[in-house]
Amino acid sequence: MLDGLPEHVPVEVTPFGLGGMLCTKTHAGPHTCVAPVAHDDEVEQVDFTARSTWPADSWRARAAEYIGLYFGAAPERYFLPDDQGRPQRPDPAGIFLDDRTSDWRAWTLEVRVLAEVNLFDAIAEGRVIAWALDEATETELQVRSIAGEPWTLFEQLSELRSQRVMAPRFSFQSLALIDDTCVRDACRSLA
Amino acid sequence: MLAVAWRDLVVVATAVPAGGFAIHAPIVRDPAGRLFMVTDVDAETVVPRHTIDPREYDEYLAGGGWLALPGWLACRQAVIVVAARPLVEAARDAGAPPPWEWYEVGEMRVSYVAGEAALAWRRRAGEALLAVVEEQVVEYLAFKEALALERAENTLRHVHYLCERSQYMHLFELYGVVLRQVDPSRWPKVARIALTQVPSLERSVLEEGVRRRAWELEEAAETKRRRGASSSWGQRRSGQPTAPPKLWGKAA
Numbered sequence: 001m002l003d004g005l006p007e008h009v010p011v012e013v014t015p016f017g018l019g020g021m022l023c024t025k026t027h028a029g030p031h032t033c034v035a036p037v038a039h040d041d042e043v044e045q046v047d048f049t050a051r052s053t054w055p056a057d058s059w060r061a062r063a064a065e066y067i068g069l070y071f072g073a074a075p076e077r078y079f080l081p082d083d084q085g086r087p088q089r090p091d092p093a094g095i096f097l098d099d100r101t102s103d104w105r106a107w108t109l110e111v112r113v114l115a116e117v118n119l120f121d122a123i124a125e126g127r128v129i130a131w132a133l134d135e136a137t138e139t140e141l142q143v144r145s146i147a148g149e150p151w152t153l154f155e156q157l158s159e160l161r162s163q164r165v166m167a168p169r170f171s172f173q174s175l176a177l178i179d180d181t182c183v184r185d186a187c188r189s190l191a
Numbered sequence: 192m193l194a195v196a197w198r199d200l201v202v203v204a205t206a207v208p209a210g211g212f213a214i215h216a217p218i219v220r221d222p223a224g225r226l227f228m229v230t231d232v233d234a235e236t237v238v239p240r241h242t243i244d245p246r247e248y249d250e251y252l253a254g255g256g257w258l259a260l261p262g263w264l265a266c267r268q269a270v271i272v273v274a275a276r277p278l279v280e281a282a283r284d285a286g287a288p289p290p291w292e293w294y295e296v297g298e299m300r301v302s303y304v305a306g307e308a309a310l311a312w313r314r315r316a317g318e319a320l321l322a323v324v325e326e327q328v329v330e331y332l333a334f335k336e337a338l339a340l341e342r343a344e345n346t347l348r349h350v351h352y353l354c355e356r357s358q359y360m361h362l363f364e365l366y367g368v369v370l371r372q373v374d375p376s377r378w379p380k381v382a383r384i385a386l387t388q389v390p391s392l393e394r395s396v397l398e399e400g401v402r403r404r405a406w407e408l409e410e411a412a413e414t415k416r417r418r419g420a421s422s423s424w425g426q427r428r429s430g431q432p433t434a435p436p437k438l439w440g441k442a443a
Contacts, residue, residue, distance in 0.1 A: 081238075140210030142388070143351050146366070146381050158387035 001130045002122050010114040013059040014052050015066050016095065017105035018112075021045055035100035037093055048093065063109050070096070070107070080104075123156045130163050194236035195221045200229075200265035202303055204248070204257045211275035211352040214309050218243070218257065219265050232268055232306060258296050263303045270306045273299060274353075281349040285319035287312070310355070317354030317362075320346055324365050325408060331372065332412030343369050359389050360400060367401030368408060 005011065016034050023033035033039075037048050054062045070087035071077050077085050087096040087107050095106055122128055133141075133154075141154045158164075203226065204218040216229040219237070226243040251257040258273075272289075276298045282288065289312045293300035327343035330336060347366060354362055363385035370378045386392055 134209070134213075136208030136210045136213040139212075139352055140208075142384050143210065143348055145384060146351075146377070147348075148377075155383070158384070161387060161390075 001128070002117070003127045003129045005113065005117065006121070009117065011056045011059065011111055012114060013054040013063065013109060013111050014049065015054075015063075015107065015109055016052070017108060017110045018049065020103070020105050021049065033101070033103075034095055034106045035098045037095060039100075059111070066109070078108075119153060120156065123160065128157075128160055128163055131157050131160060132164065133157075194238050196236055197265050197267045200237060202260055202263040202265050202271070204252065204259050205271040205273055205301060206257055207255065207299065208273055211278045211349075213271075213273050214306075214313070215271040215273065217260075217265065217269075217271050217303065218248075229265075232270055235267070237265075258299060258301060260301065260303075261294065266303075268306050269303055270309050272302045272304060272309045272312075276300055278349055278352055281320060281346065282312075282316035282353065285316070285323045287316040287319035289316075313353060313355055314358070317350055317358045320350035320353060321358065321361055321365065324350065324369070325411075328365070328368055328372075328408050329411045329415060332409055333415040340369065340372055344373060356388070359385070360392070360397075363389070363397065364400045364404040367397070368405045371401075371405065 020034035021038050023035070023038035025039050037045060040048070067075050067078055070089055070091070071085075072088055077088075079085065081104065083102045083104065085104055085107070090097050095101055138154075145154070199222050200219040202217040203220045205215055206213070206218070208215075216232050218226065218228050220226050221237075221239055225239050226245065226248050227239045228243070229237055231237075248257075252259055274293075279289070279293065279300050289302070290308065291302050291304050293302050295301075324343050324346045327339045327346060331339040331343065343365075347362070347369060351362060363381065366381045366385070367378060370381060382394065382397060385397055386394060389397075
Protein backbone atom coordinates (compact mmCIF):
# COMPACT_ATOMS: atom_id res chain seq x y z
CA MET A 1 0.00 0.00 0.00
CA LEU A 2 1.49 3.28 -1.11
CA ASP A 3 1.22 6.71 0.41
CA GLY A 4 0.58 8.90 -2.58
CA LEU A 5 1.89 8.67 -6.11
CA PRO A 6 4.40 10.83 -7.98
CA GLU A 7 2.87 13.99 -9.49
CA HIS A 8 3.22 12.79 -13.07
CA VAL A 9 1.41 9.48 -12.59
CA PRO A 10 -2.11 9.79 -14.03
CA VAL A 11 -5.02 8.39 -12.04
CA GLU A 12 -8.77 8.38 -12.34
CA VAL A 13 -11.15 7.78 -9.49
CA THR A 14 -14.78 6.78 -9.18
CA PRO A 15 -16.83 6.44 -6.00
CA PHE A 16 -17.69 2.87 -6.95
CA GLY A 17 -15.88 -0.11 -8.47
CA LEU A 18 -16.16 -0.12 -12.25
CA GLY A 19 -16.53 -3.91 -12.18
CA GLY A 20 -19.96 -3.35 -10.66
CA MET A 21 -21.18 -2.08 -14.02
CA LEU A 22 -20.66 -5.52 -15.54
CA CYS A 23 -24.04 -6.93 -14.61
CA THR A 24 -25.99 -9.71 -16.28
CA LYS A 25 -29.16 -7.82 -15.30
CA THR A 26 -30.88 -11.13 -14.73
CA HIS A 27 -30.39 -11.58 -11.02
CA ALA A 28 -33.41 -11.53 -8.79
CA GLY A 29 -31.90 -10.99 -5.35
CA PRO A 30 -29.10 -8.91 -3.85
CA HIS A 31 -26.02 -8.87 -6.01
CA THR A 32 -22.71 -7.12 -6.40
CA CYS A 33 -23.62 -4.75 -9.21
CA VAL A 34 -23.99 -0.97 -9.06
CA ALA A 35 -27.78 -1.03 -9.42
CA PRO A 36 -29.79 0.75 -10.66
CA VAL A 37 -27.22 2.29 -13.04
CA ALA A 38 -25.74 -1.11 -13.94
CA HIS A 39 -29.20 -2.05 -15.27
CA ASP A 40 -29.43 0.99 -17.56
CA ASP A 41 -28.49 1.02 -21.23
CA GLU A 42 -24.80 1.01 -21.97
CA VAL A 43 -24.86 4.58 -23.29
CA GLU A 44 -26.30 5.81 -20.02
CA GLN A 45 -23.79 3.79 -18.04
CA VAL A 46 -20.92 5.32 -20.01
CA ASP A 47 -22.30 8.79 -19.44
CA PHE A 48 -22.82 8.17 -15.72
CA THR A 49 -19.31 6.78 -15.33
CA ALA A 50 -17.78 9.73 -17.19
CA ARG A 51 -19.64 12.19 -14.96
CA SER A 52 -18.62 10.24 -11.85
CA THR A 53 -14.93 10.09 -12.70
CA TRP A 54 -12.77 12.47 -10.70
CA PRO A 55 -9.57 13.82 -12.24
CA ALA A 56 -6.13 13.44 -10.72
CA ASP A 57 -5.80 17.01 -9.54
CA SER A 58 -8.94 17.06 -7.42
CA TRP A 59 -9.78 13.51 -6.45
CA ARG A 60 -8.51 13.73 -2.89
CA ALA A 61 -10.62 16.76 -2.12
CA ARG A 62 -13.64 15.17 -3.77
CA ALA A 63 -13.05 11.90 -1.91
CA ALA A 64 -12.97 13.73 1.40
CA GLU A 65 -16.14 15.61 0.47
CA TYR A 66 -17.83 12.37 -0.62
CA ILE A 67 -17.07 10.57 2.62
CA GLY A 68 -18.00 13.63 4.65
CA LEU A 69 -21.36 13.90 2.88
CA TYR A 70 -22.34 10.25 2.85
CA PHE A 71 -20.79 8.89 6.02
CA GLY A 72 -21.47 11.88 8.23
CA ALA A 73 -19.86 12.11 11.64
CA ALA A 74 -18.74 8.47 11.59
CA PRO A 75 -16.36 8.17 8.64
CA GLU A 76 -15.04 4.87 10.04
CA ARG A 77 -18.23 3.32 8.70
CA TYR A 78 -16.68 3.56 5.26
CA PHE A 79 -14.39 0.68 6.21
CA LEU A 80 -17.09 -1.67 7.52
CA PRO A 81 -17.50 -4.95 5.60
CA ASP A 82 -20.34 -6.01 3.34
CA ASP A 83 -23.29 -3.65 3.45
CA GLN A 84 -22.70 -2.56 7.05
CA GLY A 85 -20.87 0.39 5.55
CA ARG A 86 -23.79 1.40 3.33
CA PRO A 87 -24.01 5.22 3.13
CA GLN A 88 -26.70 6.71 5.32
CA ARG A 89 -27.91 9.32 2.84
CA PRO A 90 -29.39 8.76 -0.63
CA ASP A 91 -27.29 9.63 -3.66
CA PRO A 92 -28.75 11.28 -6.80
CA ALA A 93 -28.48 8.08 -8.86
CA GLY A 94 -30.23 5.99 -6.19
CA ILE A 95 -27.42 3.46 -5.82
CA PHE A 96 -26.99 3.57 -2.06
CA LEU A 97 -30.60 2.81 -1.18
CA ASP A 98 -31.26 0.32 -3.98
CA ASP A 99 -32.19 -3.05 -2.49
CA ARG A 100 -30.37 -4.86 -5.27
CA THR A 101 -27.11 -3.24 -4.24
CA SER A 102 -25.71 -4.96 -1.19
CA ASP A 103 -22.01 -4.93 -1.89
CA TRP A 104 -19.44 -2.53 -0.45
CA ARG A 105 -17.84 -2.07 -3.85
CA ALA A 106 -20.86 -0.02 -4.96
CA TRP A 107 -19.78 2.84 -2.65
CA THR A 108 -16.04 2.25 -2.31
CA LEU A 109 -13.60 4.67 -3.92
CA GLU A 110 -11.70 3.02 -6.74
CA VAL A 111 -8.41 4.67 -7.69
CA ARG A 112 -7.16 3.42 -11.02
CA VAL A 113 -3.53 4.14 -11.78
CA LEU A 114 -3.12 4.66 -15.52
CA ALA A 115 0.61 4.02 -15.66
CA GLU A 116 3.11 1.56 -14.33
CA VAL A 117 4.20 2.21 -10.77
CA ASN A 118 7.89 1.74 -10.08
CA LEU A 119 7.94 -0.04 -6.75
CA PHE A 120 11.71 0.43 -6.40
CA ASP A 121 11.16 4.21 -6.49
CA ALA A 122 8.26 3.92 -4.05
CA ILE A 123 10.49 2.06 -1.59
CA ALA A 124 13.41 4.44 -2.07
CA GLU A 125 11.15 7.45 -1.53
CA GLY A 126 9.64 5.97 1.63
CA ARG A 127 6.12 5.82 0.20
CA VAL A 128 5.33 2.24 1.23
CA ILE A 129 2.83 2.35 4.10
CA ALA A 130 2.32 -1.38 4.35
CA TRP A 131 3.09 -4.54 2.44
CA ALA A 132 2.09 -8.16 2.65
CA LEU A 133 2.75 -11.28 0.65
CA ASP A 134 0.95 -14.55 0.48
CA GLU A 135 2.87 -16.81 2.87
CA ALA A 136 3.51 -19.56 0.30
CA THR A 137 4.82 -17.06 -2.24
CA GLU A 138 7.10 -15.48 0.31
CA THR A 139 8.49 -18.86 1.33
CA GLU A 140 9.11 -19.72 -2.31
CA LEU A 141 11.02 -16.44 -2.79
CA GLN A 142 13.12 -17.18 0.29
CA VAL A 143 13.95 -20.71 -0.84
CA ARG A 144 14.89 -19.53 -4.33
CA SER A 145 17.00 -16.76 -2.92
CA ILE A 146 18.88 -19.16 -0.65
CA ALA A 147 19.42 -21.41 -3.68
CA GLY A 148 21.17 -18.51 -5.40
CA GLU A 149 18.53 -16.52 -7.26
CA PRO A 150 18.56 -12.74 -6.79
CA TRP A 151 15.78 -11.39 -4.61
CA THR A 152 15.95 -7.67 -5.48
CA LEU A 153 12.44 -6.28 -4.90
CA PHE A 154 11.58 -8.87 -2.26
CA GLU A 155 14.82 -8.05 -0.46
CA GLN A 156 14.00 -4.36 -0.35
CA LEU A 157 10.46 -5.02 0.82
CA SER A 158 11.65 -7.47 3.44
CA GLU A 159 13.82 -4.84 5.02
CA LEU A 160 10.79 -2.63 5.60
CA ARG A 161 10.03 -4.66 8.69
CA SER A 162 7.87 -2.14 10.48
CA GLN A 163 5.56 -1.77 7.48
CA ARG A 164 5.00 -5.46 7.14
CA VAL A 165 1.53 -6.89 7.69
CA MET A 166 2.32 -10.34 8.96
CA ALA A 167 0.77 -13.18 7.03
CA PRO A 168 -1.51 -15.01 7.35
CA ARG A 169 -3.64 -12.62 9.38
CA PHE A 170 -3.64 -10.06 6.64
CA SER A 171 -6.95 -8.98 5.21
CA PHE A 172 -7.90 -6.01 3.09
CA GLN A 173 -10.21 -4.79 5.80
CA SER A 174 -7.57 -4.84 8.52
CA LEU A 175 -5.15 -3.05 6.26
CA ALA A 176 -7.73 -0.45 5.29
CA LEU A 177 -8.42 0.22 8.95
CA ILE A 178 -4.85 1.11 9.74
CA ASP A 179 -4.07 3.42 6.87
CA ASP A 180 -5.25 6.28 4.72
CA THR A 181 -5.19 8.62 7.65
CA CYS A 182 -5.17 11.64 5.39
CA VAL A 183 -8.58 10.76 3.94
CA ARG A 184 -9.92 9.97 7.38
CA ASP A 185 -8.63 13.25 8.81
CA ALA A 186 -10.07 15.17 5.90
CA CYS A 187 -13.43 13.53 6.52
CA ARG A 188 -13.40 14.41 10.17
CA SER A 189 -12.67 18.05 9.36
CA LEU A 190 -15.66 18.14 7.02
CA ALA A 191 -18.07 16.24 9.23
CA MET B 192 -25.63 -9.46 2.04
CA LEU B 193 -27.27 -12.66 3.30
CA ALA B 194 -25.10 -15.22 5.04
CA VAL B 195 -25.07 -18.86 3.96
CA ALA B 196 -24.96 -21.90 6.26
CA TRP B 197 -21.85 -24.07 6.04
CA ARG B 198 -23.95 -27.16 5.28
CA ASP B 199 -25.19 -25.48 2.09
CA LEU B 200 -21.72 -24.95 0.65
CA VAL B 201 -19.61 -27.23 -1.51
CA VAL B 202 -15.81 -26.97 -1.71
CA VAL B 203 -15.04 -26.84 -5.41
CA ALA B 204 -11.47 -25.63 -5.78
CA THR B 205 -8.31 -24.43 -4.11
CA ALA B 206 -5.50 -22.11 -5.08
CA VAL B 207 -2.19 -23.80 -5.88
CA PRO B 208 0.64 -22.39 -3.79
CA ALA B 209 3.56 -20.74 -5.54
CA GLY B 210 5.83 -22.93 -3.44
CA GLY B 211 5.30 -26.44 -2.26
CA PHE B 212 2.92 -25.99 0.62
CA ALA B 213 -0.01 -23.90 1.79
CA ILE B 214 -2.94 -23.94 4.16
CA HIS B 215 -5.83 -22.11 2.53
CA ALA B 216 -9.45 -21.24 3.04
CA PRO B 217 -11.49 -23.06 0.38
CA ILE B 218 -13.20 -21.77 -2.74
CA VAL B 219 -16.85 -22.77 -2.45
CA ARG B 220 -20.12 -22.76 -4.36
CA ASP B 221 -23.41 -21.86 -2.68
CA PRO B 222 -26.92 -23.11 -3.61
CA ALA B 223 -27.41 -20.06 -5.85
CA GLY B 224 -24.39 -21.13 -7.87
CA ARG B 225 -22.20 -18.27 -6.67
CA LEU B 226 -18.49 -19.02 -6.43
CA PHE B 227 -16.44 -17.28 -3.79
CA MET B 228 -13.54 -17.58 -1.40
CA VAL B 229 -14.31 -18.10 2.27
CA THR B 230 -12.73 -15.24 4.19
CA ASP B 231 -13.28 -16.52 7.73
CA VAL B 232 -13.37 -20.26 8.34
CA ASP B 233 -14.22 -19.71 12.01
CA ALA B 234 -17.40 -17.72 11.37
CA GLU B 235 -20.75 -19.29 12.31
CA THR B 236 -22.05 -18.61 8.81
CA VAL B 237 -20.45 -17.55 5.56
CA VAL B 238 -20.95 -14.27 3.75
CA PRO B 239 -20.32 -14.58 -0.01
CA ARG B 240 -18.25 -11.42 0.00
CA HIS B 241 -15.85 -11.77 -2.93
CA THR B 242 -17.84 -13.57 -5.57
CA ILE B 243 -15.94 -14.88 -8.55
CA ASP B 244 -17.18 -14.56 -12.09
CA PRO B 245 -17.62 -18.09 -13.59
CA ARG B 246 -15.48 -17.11 -16.59
CA GLU B 247 -12.72 -15.92 -14.30
CA TYR B 248 -13.05 -19.13 -12.29
CA ASP B 249 -12.65 -21.23 -15.44
CA GLU B 250 -9.62 -19.20 -16.46
CA TYR B 251 -7.91 -19.80 -13.12
CA LEU B 252 -8.55 -23.53 -13.42
CA ALA B 253 -7.34 -23.64 -17.02
CA GLY B 254 -4.25 -21.60 -16.15
CA GLY B 255 -3.24 -23.96 -13.36
CA GLY B 256 -3.52 -21.32 -10.65
CA TRP B 257 -6.38 -23.24 -9.09
CA LEU B 258 -7.18 -26.93 -8.78
CA ALA B 259 -10.69 -28.33 -9.14
CA LEU B 260 -11.73 -30.54 -6.22
CA PRO B 261 -14.27 -33.36 -6.05
CA GLY B 262 -16.96 -31.27 -4.33
CA TRP B 263 -16.42 -31.87 -0.62
CA LEU B 264 -19.12 -30.71 1.78
CA ALA B 265 -17.98 -27.52 3.43
CA CYS B 266 -17.38 -27.52 7.13
CA ARG B 267 -16.80 -24.76 9.66
CA GLN B 268 -13.17 -24.46 10.86
CA ALA B 269 -11.88 -26.74 8.12
CA VAL B 270 -9.08 -25.69 5.81
CA ILE B 271 -7.49 -26.87 2.60
CA VAL B 272 -3.98 -28.30 2.91
CA VAL B 273 -2.03 -28.36 -0.36
CA ALA B 274 1.41 -29.93 -0.49
CA ALA B 275 3.78 -31.02 -3.21
CA ARG B 276 4.36 -34.76 -3.29
CA PRO B 277 8.08 -34.59 -2.29
CA LEU B 278 7.19 -32.65 0.86
CA VAL B 279 4.55 -35.18 1.88
CA GLU B 280 7.03 -37.99 1.31
CA ALA B 281 9.77 -36.19 3.24
CA ALA B 282 7.43 -35.69 6.21
CA ARG B 283 6.35 -39.33 6.08
CA ASP B 284 9.97 -40.53 5.92
CA ALA B 285 10.78 -38.29 8.88
CA GLY B 286 8.12 -40.08 10.94
CA ALA B 287 5.39 -37.44 10.63
CA PRO B 288 2.82 -38.73 8.14
CA PRO B 289 -0.39 -36.67 8.18
CA PRO B 290 -3.36 -38.37 9.86
CA TRP B 291 -5.55 -38.07 6.75
CA GLU B 292 -5.87 -39.27 3.19
CA TRP B 293 -4.76 -37.09 0.31
CA TYR B 294 -6.60 -36.29 -2.89
CA GLU B 295 -3.94 -36.60 -5.56
CA VAL B 296 -3.77 -34.25 -8.54
CA GLY B 297 -0.55 -34.70 -10.50
CA GLU B 298 2.31 -33.78 -8.19
CA MET B 299 0.04 -32.00 -5.72
CA ARG B 300 -1.63 -33.54 -2.69
CA VAL B 301 -4.77 -31.89 -1.34
CA SER B 302 -6.88 -32.47 1.73
CA TYR B 303 -9.76 -30.70 3.50
CA VAL B 304 -9.31 -31.10 7.23
CA ALA B 305 -9.89 -29.42 10.58
CA GLY B 306 -7.74 -26.31 10.85
CA GLU B 307 -6.27 -27.37 14.19
CA ALA B 308 -5.25 -30.75 12.78
CA ALA B 309 -3.59 -29.08 9.79
CA LEU B 310 -1.60 -26.73 12.00
CA ALA B 311 -0.65 -29.54 14.39
CA TRP B 312 0.63 -31.68 11.52
CA ARG B 313 2.57 -28.78 10.07
CA ARG B 314 4.26 -28.20 13.42
CA ARG B 315 4.98 -31.92 13.88
CA ALA B 316 6.33 -32.29 10.36
CA GLY B 317 8.54 -29.22 10.86
CA GLU B 318 9.96 -30.63 14.09
CA ALA B 319 10.55 -34.07 12.59
CA LEU B 320 12.29 -32.69 9.52
CA LEU B 321 14.46 -30.34 11.56
CA ALA B 322 15.49 -33.40 13.59
CA VAL B 323 16.34 -35.21 10.36
CA VAL B 324 18.52 -32.30 9.25
CA GLU B 325 20.35 -32.48 12.57
CA GLU B 326 20.79 -36.21 12.19
CA GLN B 327 22.22 -35.72 8.71
CA VAL B 328 24.57 -32.96 9.88
CA VAL B 329 25.82 -35.13 12.74
CA GLU B 330 26.30 -37.95 10.26
CA TYR B 331 28.40 -35.66 8.12
CA LEU B 332 30.43 -34.26 11.00
CA ALA B 333 31.08 -37.74 12.40
CA PHE B 334 31.94 -39.58 9.21
CA LYS B 335 32.46 -36.82 6.61
CA GLU B 336 30.00 -38.37 4.20
CA ALA B 337 29.47 -35.63 1.62
CA LEU B 338 26.15 -37.11 0.62
CA ALA B 339 24.83 -36.57 4.16
CA LEU B 340 25.57 -32.86 3.85
CA GLU B 341 23.88 -32.69 0.48
CA ARG B 342 20.89 -34.45 1.97
CA ALA B 343 20.84 -32.03 4.89
CA GLU B 344 20.66 -29.05 2.55
CA ASN B 345 17.88 -30.70 0.57
CA THR B 346 15.94 -31.51 3.74
CA LEU B 347 16.36 -27.90 4.87
CA ARG B 348 14.62 -26.83 1.68
CA HIS B 349 11.72 -29.18 2.44
CA VAL B 350 11.39 -28.06 6.03
CA HIS B 351 11.55 -24.42 4.95
CA TYR B 352 8.28 -24.92 3.07
CA LEU B 353 6.63 -26.92 5.82
CA CYS B 354 7.68 -25.38 9.11
CA GLU B 355 5.76 -22.60 10.75
CA ARG B 356 7.19 -19.23 11.69
CA SER B 357 7.71 -20.20 15.33
CA GLN B 358 10.26 -22.75 14.05
CA TYR B 359 12.16 -20.26 11.88
CA MET B 360 14.88 -19.57 14.46
CA HIS B 361 15.74 -23.27 14.58
CA LEU B 362 15.57 -23.46 10.77
CA PHE B 363 17.93 -20.56 10.19
CA GLU B 364 20.37 -21.75 12.84
CA LEU B 365 20.60 -25.00 10.91
CA TYR B 366 21.07 -23.09 7.65
CA GLY B 367 24.00 -21.39 9.39
CA VAL B 368 25.50 -24.71 10.49
CA VAL B 369 25.05 -26.38 7.08
CA LEU B 370 26.26 -23.43 5.01
CA ARG B 371 29.34 -23.13 7.19
CA GLN B 372 30.24 -26.57 5.83
CA VAL B 373 28.92 -26.17 2.28
CA ASP B 374 29.76 -22.58 1.34
CA PRO B 375 30.22 -19.93 4.04
CA SER B 376 29.97 -17.13 1.47
CA ARG B 377 26.24 -17.87 1.14
CA TRP B 378 25.54 -17.34 4.82
CA PRO B 379 25.34 -13.50 4.94
CA LYS B 380 22.46 -13.50 2.46
CA VAL B 381 20.60 -16.19 4.38
CA ALA B 382 21.24 -14.34 7.64
CA ARG B 383 19.67 -11.23 6.13
CA ILE B 384 16.60 -13.27 5.19
CA ALA B 385 16.44 -14.61 8.75
CA LEU B 386 16.55 -11.10 10.16
CA THR B 387 13.64 -10.04 7.97
CA GLN B 388 11.58 -13.08 8.88
CA VAL B 389 12.01 -13.43 12.64
CA PRO B 390 10.55 -10.40 14.45
CA SER B 391 13.06 -8.46 16.59
CA LEU B 392 15.88 -10.89 15.88
CA GLU B 393 19.32 -9.29 16.16
CA ARG B 394 22.25 -10.45 14.05
CA SER B 395 24.38 -11.14 17.15
CA VAL B 396 21.64 -13.35 18.62
CA LEU B 397 21.36 -15.28 15.35
CA GLU B 398 25.12 -15.79 15.12
CA GLU B 399 25.22 -16.95 18.74
CA GLY B 400 22.39 -19.39 18.01
CA VAL B 401 24.28 -20.80 15.04
CA ARG B 402 27.44 -21.17 17.13
CA ARG B 403 25.55 -22.93 19.91
CA ARG B 404 23.75 -25.23 17.47
CA ALA B 405 27.02 -26.06 15.68
CA TRP B 406 28.71 -26.84 18.97
CA GLU B 407 25.89 -29.15 20.04
CA LEU B 408 25.97 -31.02 16.75
CA GLU B 409 29.77 -31.27 16.90
CA GLU B 410 29.43 -32.76 20.38
CA ALA B 411 26.87 -35.27 19.15
CA ALA B 412 29.12 -36.16 16.23
CA GLU B 413 32.09 -36.60 18.53
CA THR B 414 30.08 -38.90 20.79
CA LYS B 415 28.98 -40.87 17.76
CA ARG B 416 32.55 -41.16 16.52
CA ARG B 417 33.90 -42.27 19.90
CA ARG B 418 31.26 -44.93 20.24
CA GLY B 419 32.14 -46.09 16.75
CA ALA B 420 28.46 -46.01 15.93
CA SER B 421 27.68 -47.29 12.52
CA SER B 422 26.26 -44.74 10.18
CA SER B 423 22.47 -44.68 10.31
CA TRP B 424 22.69 -42.84 7.01
CA GLY B 425 24.43 -45.93 5.64
CA GLN B 426 21.70 -48.07 7.15
CA ARG B 427 19.07 -46.00 5.41
CA ARG B 428 20.81 -46.35 2.09
CA SER B 429 20.99 -50.10 2.52
CA GLY B 430 17.36 -50.32 3.49
CA GLN B 431 17.99 -51.38 7.09
CA PRO B 432 15.64 -50.00 9.73
CA THR B 433 16.82 -46.94 11.62
CA ALA B 434 15.92 -45.51 14.97
CA PRO B 435 13.49 -42.59 15.02
CA PRO B 436 15.26 -39.25 14.54
CA LYS B 437 16.32 -37.48 17.72
CA LEU B 438 16.74 -33.84 18.53
CA TRP B 439 20.24 -33.02 19.60
CA GLY B 440 20.68 -30.07 21.90
CA LYS B 441 17.16 -28.82 21.55
CA ALA B 442 17.12 -25.17 22.57
CA ALA B 443 15.48 -24.42 25.89
